[in-house]
Amino acid sequence: MSLRHMKRLEQLNNVSTIADNDDEIDDVLPPPKNKSMFQMRNKAKNKKKKNNSKVDDDIEKELRFIEDENQAPKQIVEETSSEEASIDSLLTIQLKLLKYENEVYRKFGPEAVKAEGGLAGAKGGPRIANRSILVRDAGSHYVEMRGRRVGGVTMVPTDTPDQFEFRFSSDYWQVQGEFAFAVDFGDSAGLLEMLIERISDHVDLLIQASDMLREEGEVPRSADLIERALYILEKAFHPSFNLHSGKCRLDYACKPNRALYITLFLHAYHISLKGCPRTALEVSKAILSLDPCHDPLAVLLVMDNFAIRAHEYKWLINFFEVMQKNGRNLDGLPNMAYSVALAHFHLKEYDKADDLLRKALLRFPNVLKAVADKNSVMMDRTSAGVFDKFYPENLFVDLYAERCAHLFKEANVMQWMEKVCLEIASSPDRPEKPTTPKYPRNLLRHITLSHVNGVKLQPRHLPKADETVYGFDPFPPKTSYGDLTQKLPQRNLDVLDGLPEATINNFLNSLNPNWTGHEDDQNVGSSLRRGVGSLVEAVVDLMGNIMDARNEANNEQEAQGDNPAPNERQDDAQQ
Template sequence: MSTRHMRKVLGSTALPPPDENSDDDFVPLYTKKHSLKGAYAALELDSTPESEPVEAQHQDDEQPECSNDERKKKRNNRKNKKTKPSNLLELDEIDKSIREVNALLGEPTHHTETVQNKPDPEAILFSVQQKHLDSNNEMTRLFGPEDDEDDIRRQRQRNTKIQKNIVIPKAYAFNKLGLSMSIRGKKGDITYFAFDHSKEYRIMHQRYLDSLRVRSNADNMVLQLQDLINFMHIEGPLEYGDMLFQLEEYSVGNDILEQCIAYMQYVAHPCFSLTGRRTRLEYKYLENRPFHIALLKYAHLLTNRACHRTALEIAKALLNLDPSDPLAVIFIIDAFALRSREHKWLYDAVEYWNVKRDGQFMFNLQYSQAMCCLHLSKAKNKESTIEEANKRLRKTLLKFPYVLIQLLECCNQGVPAEIRKNHFFNEFASVSTPQPLKDLMHLYVKFTWARWKEPAVLDWLISNAKELITDLEKNVINQAATKIDVQNHSRLFQKWPEEIIRHLCVIKPLSNLIVEGAVPNVPVYTLNTNPCPPANTVNRYNYALQRQSDMDFVPALLRTIQPNYNEDEDNN
């Protein structure tokens, strides 16, 4: 209310006297001295109300207007009746509120126990760092910056839009065409995404699937590949890239693969994040599988170019996108970690998998963890001991003896006579190990032999094997019980799991490049971007699918690309 209105009502510029219940008369509870009869004793009313002359009240009623001097005297009299302690003026509003609550409800009891929030080991192990997803950063760290790197970086920043989680460090001009991404649902703090196909995309994809099932239409499919690339039909270029890898046209195949990954990131939902551990892109949806397969293939190509840390980060991202691990990333992630010298991370990760995923039955994890113990024992901070490394290695050699001879032969190391003549590591190891497990062990050796060939590691391996043989011959270790344990472990690997089959199908076209052709023969499927479809497949668009294709289709298609292709020469 303005002073003008006040003058009309009161006839003067003076303000009316304050109410009897004004803040000037308020006294906090914690300044009162009263006996604490209970938790709410402070709620008792004061038995000595303020006494004011009745005459003064009548005078106020009869004389509503009074001078300013009289009002000032009345205010001073009220302040003098109940003065606040001087030390309360030094308290801020928060301290006053706390004291008031404590006076009302009682002083809180102080607990000496402190609650310690334990860090989530899964969040520590599998968090993905954005800077390690860019292979250019690792190339710069390994080989130094380029001459015009600053100009290239500035030009890249001008030509590309700001996007999150760019795995491909190249600039492409895309239009959103037929592929997009949406949120399928939320469960707690986890968000589930899925790629979506437009009506035009669905028509083109069904025509593409029909052409794959008919061998006579192989020529038509190859002729349509340019249209598929222009329309960014992901499955078509990825299939074409695999054919180029089989023909050892690795540069062109890698360019197609990178373009497909960049496009799928371009059409991704704004909330989709490769570095976010609460983001899911489930493999059970048909539309999501090309992204998983393309990332796994790209990780193998990166580690082949010495970008091991980038490959490791991509592998962790795949595990976060679908924790069920449909592509058996756990079979290769230890090789990426060894190559990138992430020994501490791998040691902790294997400890986690031993509890969560029965990692003690996976030979690759146990051998790799033993090597990590050796490197950690030689580190400055001594995070492990040589005794622990020896113990873990010998325990793993007793469980999976077939790996020893394969490692020594792959490292071009002459097998010592003690090991060559030993029955446990030769005849028994070969007979007790089923062929599917032998193939995987041979593949593991091809992936990791460079780290085992290091002089210190190789000497450590041979010395422990010799001491183990001595203990077996002296019956320090019960040979009969050990052989039974090996046979029990071998029964778990009578055939490949579906996840391993998918992984092998993905890297089969790259076999000659990454492991010198060590990938075993795998079933051939109609669509390489959908190998070994899982039982929980979600086919939202009702595509007509076929589980396995004719073995003669691939050679026929290769002949359309390269007329002088000879299947007999390839088999020989």
């Protein structure tokens, strides 16, 4: 072989080595600023990828992100100049983390996603209309609502920068008035009739029907109605309303705005039940970002739980520290005081964890007893002499114990708590004497919507013992405004004012299909319960028929070739 040929062979080998190294680096480095150059350089690579589509699946593209995202919040905080901007940055949402099927796929694999109904994708109707950043299977909701829509839900910006308001049309308010009439008079049959015969996109009605299904144990169908309500509200977003930015605000006192808070909260609840705390944390960040100053649904009482379960320890610590600097005093919440200490412990920052746990135990000793009782753990004699006492009722503590007691069941965590308790017992420091706290309205809303076993509101907890609590709008603010149902015609309710009480009772009882008019006082209650049971069965049957009809429609579309191409489905799944 000549010298010229040897040099040429060496050049070719060098080029091949450089190309191989480029292939390895491109997977981890961000694409160059010159997009056209990037596309040209990868043209040959794209041909290889087509032959390996199963490996480089679109789902995995969407889910390919750095697992240790805990570093991101710290960088954001350091780069931000103002404390308010720091809070906004910590509440910034990653869109790919908002759909729980992505987390299901990462944790349990593709089969679990199929069991949940598949990835979100259009299933009829215009593709653009079906896209959603919040819910899966948006196309199915779009198909289901055809022909039975009230419409009239819009969003407008207010005079305050970054603040928005939902607006309802006159037709929507008319339905709202009928809905309020049905709820106030216990006309559940009329409520069901509205759902079946006339409408499918009234948000408060969907929330109420969802709550009925949940109480009967139909949790998947209950979650489906909440997703539909969320989809309706999302379709009304103003173009400038970017929920993922962490900067857009909604005044909870405005009646039309409250539906988004409540549907997001219930959506996070259902996502958590599916074992997806990372997605639930992202949704909770969205809720808090709407009003981080007042936190109208007290979402701060559950965000720590989602963060610990999702192993987002650094995010929780950074969030806690920024809020403290901003004067929010999160260390005054028992859940935050203990969870932040637990986050430091899991990061192996033991000195800091010991210090924070010591402060939490001295300030909230009732949490230790509640957690120990929940886990059926006996304190040793030394610790029991300090902490095992009778404490007054505290709903904040009860919530935390019910939600987070299992987080302290690990052997190393229990040993850590025991060590700090013994240090306190051998020191002159003694825990503060807990008192019964005042329960603000946002806590009452939180408990009503959370459905935590073992934590129920009693008449003594209510601002007024006889206050009616609605699941679709619990404990509205005293400064509430924007409810136009009060300006609607009273539907001849004034004629009831002059009627005897017995006549009114007979009228209300007549709404119960099992009432015959011959019941005595003892039989009325059991008859009413049977009527409610029949009603719930009807709702369950209705939802079953809806799901069957939806599946039949999807199968028919697939048979006719109406479904979008696979790449279109993947595009929708990434939204």
